[in-house]
Amino acid sequence: MQDRLIFVISPPRSGSTLLQHMLGSHSQILTYPEPHLITPLAFLGFYDIVDKAPYDHINAAEAIKLFVQGLPGGESDYLDAVRAYTDTLYGRMLSTSDKRYFVDKTPAYALVLPFLTRLYPDAQYVVLTRHPLAIASSYANSFFDGDWLAAHQFNPVVNRYVPAIADLLRAPPRHLLQLSYEQLVRDPQTVLTSLCTFLGLDFQPTMVDYGEHYTPPLGGRGDPIKVQQEARPVATSLDKWARELASDPDKRALAEDIVAGLVPSDVALWGFEHDALLPAELGPAHKPKKLKANSFVLQRRIMLALKKDIRQRPHGKLVERVRYYCNVLLRE
Numbered sequence: 001m002q003d004r005l006i007f008v009i010s011p012p013r014s015g016s017t018l019l020q021h022m023l024g025s026h027s028q029i030l031t032y033p034e035p036h037l038i039t040p041l042a043f044l045g046f047y048d049i050v051d052k053a054p055y056d057h058i059n060a061a062e063a064i065k066l067f068v069q070g071l072p073g074g075e076s077d078y079l080d081a082v083r084a085y086t087d088t089l090y091g092r093m094l095s096t097s098d099k100r101y102f103v104d105k106t107p108a109y110a111l112v113l114p115f116l117t118r119l120y121p122d123a124q125y126v127v128l129t130r131h132p133l134a135i136a137s138s139y140a141n142s143f144f145d146g147d148w149l150a151a152h153q154f155n156p157v158v159n160r161y162v163p164a165i166a167d168l169l170r171a172p173p174r175h176l177l178q179l180s181y182e183q184l185v186r187d188p189q190t191v192l193t194s195l196c197t198f199l200g201l202d203f204q205p206t207m208v209d210y211g212e213h214y215t216p217p218l219g220g221r222g223d224p225i226k227v228q229q230e231a232r233p234v235a236t237s238l239d240k241w242a243r244e245l246a247s248d249p250d251k252r253a254l255a256e257d258i259v260a261g262l263v264p265s266d267v268a269l270w271g272f273e274h275d276a277l278l279p280a281e282l283g284p285a286h287k288p289k290k291l292k293a294n295s296f297v298l299q300r301r302i303m304l305a306l307k308k309d310i311r312q313r314p315h316g317k318l319v320e321r322v323r324y325y326c327n328v329l330l331r332e
Contacts, residue, residue: 001086001087001090001120002120002121003123003124006029006102006123006124007104007123007124007125007126008023008103008105008126009110009113009165010107010129011130011135011157011161011165012157012161013130013157014181015128015181015184016107017033017105018184019126019179020103021210021214024210024214025207026206027204028100029101029201030093030102031103032104033217034107035089037089037104038115038119039106039109041086041115044064079119083119090104100201110164110165111161113167122174124199125168125175125176125177126177126198127168127176128179129180129271130181131181132270132277133242133278137240138241139151139155140152148250152254156261159258162266162267163263166263166266166270170269177194177198178271179191179195180271182238188207188208256278259274262274
């Protein structure tokens with residue numbers, strides 16, 4: 001499977017779903033929204049462990065390390081075994097079509113890259129980067145109703161993903177191509193042509209007009225908000241994040257903190273200058289529009305409203321009691 005896999009590596013809200021749909025519009029590429037095959041395998045105990053599990057994961061981690069030490073090939077044998085699992089699943093999915101490549105676009109893989117590149121050193125890696133503060137803005141407006149602070153406290157996406165992906169760019173695997181989201185939406189044909197050349201494929205115009213040629217499976221993971229509503233890439237919102245900061249001093253202050261937490265050399269590998277991440281001239285203020293109330297947005301807003309200060313509100317005590325009784329009932 002090594003030469004038939006394409007991994008799209010990017011943070012959430014960086015345009016990776018857009019790129020996936022473009023790739024999925026090519027006649028030689030099959031894809032499926034965010035399968036998350038790799039993430040749990042990275043935490044089986046040999047490389048890393050989870051914080052909590054329904055078994056003694058600490059002893060299990062020590063046991064598997066000792067067991068692997070006794071194998072004739074050690075770590076190589078362990079990777080062969082794990083790869084047999086993922087090869088089977090990727091291969092069986094590819095067997096449903098006559099296409100050459102399978103694209104796995106799962107943003108969480110960016111946080112387990114040392115494991116992924118050991119497992120598939122010869123796969124094709126496509127790294128998609130975007131202005132870090134544009135990512136912060138999109139993440140907050142898509143999932144936290146525009147609340148930058150709540151988004152950052154829940155998951156400091158920029159400060160987690162920028163250094164992780166920079167490490168990959170600093171020591172890249174054999175086959176890696178870096179793309180810019182900003183360039184992709186401004187000049188999709190040129191960027192996609194270079195991507196097809198990298199993959200050994202002919203460029204197909206259907207990739208630009210992906211909305212007419214690719215339909216993601218129902219219920220699949222991925223962008224639940226916007227990409228499905230568009231038929232081709234648009235560049236109309238590239239500077240909205242900067243104008244959003246101009247209208248809100250609190251967001252501007254948080255953006256400054258986010259930037260202060262980034263290493264300049266990491267930012268340079270992303271294609272930006274650290275000192276220029278916060279532009280001096282922000283232009284006219286922009287207040288993001290409320291997202292259209294589809295089922296995902298409504299569900300997210302209800303969950304955020306219920307979660308806010310939950311331990312100090314009456315329904316929080318009710319949830320705690322329900323959880324207690326559930327734990328009692330489910331106890332072995």
